[in-house]
Amino acid sequence: MGKILVTGGAGYIGSHTAVELLNSGREIVIIDNFSNSKPIVLENIKKITNKDFKFYELDYLDREKLEKVFEENKIEAVLNFAGFKAVGESVTKPLEYYYNNVSGCLVLLDTMKKYGVKKFVFSSSATIYGIQKSTKYVEKMKRGIPTSPYASTKIMIEQILEDLYKADNSWKIAILRYFNPVGAHESGLIGENPKGIPNNLMPFIQKVAIKELKELTIFGDDYNTPDGTCRRDYLHVVDLSIGHIKALEKLESSENGVYIYNLGTGTPISVLELVNTFIKVNNIDVPYKIGKRRDGDLDEFYAEPKKAKEELNWVATKTLEDMCRDSWNYIASKKD
Numbered sequence: 001m002g003k004i005l006v007t008g009g010a011g012y013i014g015s016h017t018a019v020e021l022l023n024s025g026r027e028i029v030i031i032d033n034f035s036n037s038k039p040i041v042l043e044n045i046k047k048i049t050n051k052d053f054k055f056y057e058l059d060y061l062d063r064e065k066l067e068k069v070f071e072e073n074k075i076e077a078v079l080n081f082a083g084f085k086a087v088g089e090s091v092t093k094p095l096e097y098y099y100n101n102v103s104g105c106l107v108l109l110d111t112m113k114k115y116g117v118k119k120f121v122f123s124s125s126a127t128i129y130g131i132q133k134s135t136k137y138v139e140k141m142k143r144g145i146p147t148s149p150y151a152s153t154k155i156m157i158e159q160i161l162e163d164l165y166k167a168d169n170s171w172k173i174a175i176l177r178y179f180n181p182v183g184a185h186e187s188g189l190i191g192e193n194p195k196g197i198p199n200n201l202m203p204f205i206q207k208v209a210i211k212e213l214k215e216l217t218i219f220g221d222d223y224n225t226p227d228g229t230c231r232r233d234y235l236h237v238v239d240l241s242i243g244h245i246k247a248l249e250k251l252e253s254s255e256n257g258v259y260i261y262n263l264g265t266g267t268p269i270s271v272l273e274l275v276n277t278f279i280k281v282n283n284i285d286v287p288y289k290i291g292k293r294r295d296g297d298l299d300e301f302y303a304e305p306k307k308a309k310e311e312l313n314w315v316a317t318k319t320l321e322d323m324c325r326d327s328w329n330y331i332a333s334k335k336d
Contacts (some may be wrong), residue, residue, distance in 0.1 A: 002029045002076025004248070005069065007060050007108065010037035012192045013123065013181060014081030015045055017241040019190070022049040022080075024245055029073050031066070033059040036084075036195055036249055043119045043134035044189035061104045063111060070115040077119035077251065078112055079107065083153065086199035087127065090150035100180040101153035102160075108163065118171045119251045121244055124158055126179045126233070126264070127151035131298060135268075139177070139260045147296045158260075165258045170253075174247040179233035179303050181240045182274075183323040184330035191330030192237070202234075202323075205275060206331040209284050216286060218271050220293035221299075231268035231300035236318035236326070239263075246312040249334050262285070264303025281321050282328040 004021055008014040009030030015037070022045070030042065030053060042055055054073065060082045069075070083101040084090065090097040101217050105122075111222040112120065128151060129137045130144020143159075148154040158175055165171050182202040184191025197213075198204045207213040221228035243263045250259060279286050308314045 002074040003029050004175065005073075005075045005078045006030045006081065007078065008032055008037075008081035008083070010034060010039070010041040011081055012037075013237060013240060014079075015041050015190045016237045017079060017081065017244045018045050018053070019048050019185065020055065020238070020241040020245050022051045027053070029056070029069060029075065031056045031058050031060060031069060031082075033057065035086040041190055045090065047088045048185060048187050048189055059104075060108050061100070063107050066107065066111050067114070070111060070117070075115065075117050077121070077248060078108065078117060079121045079248070080108060081123055083123060085150065087148045087150045087285075088199050089152075090148050096147040097149045097153055101150075102156050105157050106160070109160070111334070116329045119248070120161070120171065121174045121176065121247050121251070122157060122161060124177045125151065125154045126177050126262070126301065126303065128154050128158060128177060129301070132301070135301050136294055136304050137262060137301055139262055139307055142250075150171070162258055165256075169256055172251040172254065173258045173259045174251055175258065175264050176247055177260065178240060178241060179262070181233055181237045182234050182317065183236040183238065183326045184326075185238065186326055186329070188329045188333040193331065194237060201271060201274065202327055205278050205286055206287050208261070208288070208326055209282070209328065210280070210331055214287070216275065216288040217291040218275070218288055219291050219297060221290045222293075225270055225299055227270050227272045229271040231270045233264040233267065233302035234269050234274060234320065234323060235263065235265050235316045236323050239316040239318050243308065243312065243314050246308075250312055261308040261312060262303040262305050263308060263314070263316075264305050266303050266305045268300050269300040269320055274324070277320050278324040281324045286329065
């Protein structure tokens with residue numbers, strides 16, 4: 001059996017998925033350029049799993065260096081986590097997002113094609129649904145109108161993957177539409193600690209909790225939800241990572257094709273609920289204030305995860321309390 005190439009494997013979701021791959025007996029190769037991660041993460045993956053792997057420091061846009069990885073290793077499948085992922089940042093840096101996410105993925109797919117590697121698991125996003133009439137998002141819904149350049153990149157890549165399969169039906173492709181990953185590995189060795197001011201809610205809560213930031217701003221409390229704050233589908237990053245293993249197994253056991261799955265819990269949680277659970281579970285203060293609404297924020301949306309359960313035998317098992325406890329355990333120990 002060949003090796004699994006994990007692009008962006010030192011990042012938040014990539015590192016947790018690398019752990020699950022190694023724990024399931026897979027051999028992996030990681031590439032990362034450390035644009036939003038740190039080298040110590042790789043050492044911590046080894047500590048958690050007690051297993052070694054090959055690593056290349058490179059940008060997946062660098063075709064020459066990427067080809068070297070394929071030449072030096074028998075790659076069987078690719079899991080791509082090298083995309084930039086902050087919705088807000090994409091609005092201020094659209095060119096960087098289009099270049100890294102779309103051009104980078106094209107270089108990767110073209111290199112895979114050259115070396116005859118045709119199993120691909122893609123990190124997509126619930127943002128591809130745009131604004132729908134229903135707040136429960138189902139895979140058969142049409143892709144919506146993107147509300148950010150980040151969402152646009154995901155929509156474009158999904159379309160590219162579908163076109164690629166139409167042109168060459170020897171590919172096996174899984175598109176995983178993430179909802180809101182939070183939490184950290186229970187060891188406290190790896191988790192989410194973005195560079196600079198966080199773009200996502202949980203890292204912001206964490207930085208306020210350790211007093212690195214003064215307070216959290218909750219954007220609006222007059223939404224059409226039980227407590228007035230936005231509701232989203234938060235899922236534990238370890239559950240999400242296991243979803244990738246299940247998707248890879250699906251590709252290995254199924255006919256060629258493009259398979260699309262939502263990865264979420266199916267239960268919406270409000271911003272205030274998340275903050276208050278974090279405070280309660282960890283017995284820690286998180287000062288917050290209510291600010292103005294942000295443009296484009298929806299009242300709520302969440303996954304219909306039935307298809308993943310039926311076809312992948314995947315269900316999110318960790319609770320909101322687990323997410324909050326593991327997030328704090330990680331940031332309080334500051335291992336990276």
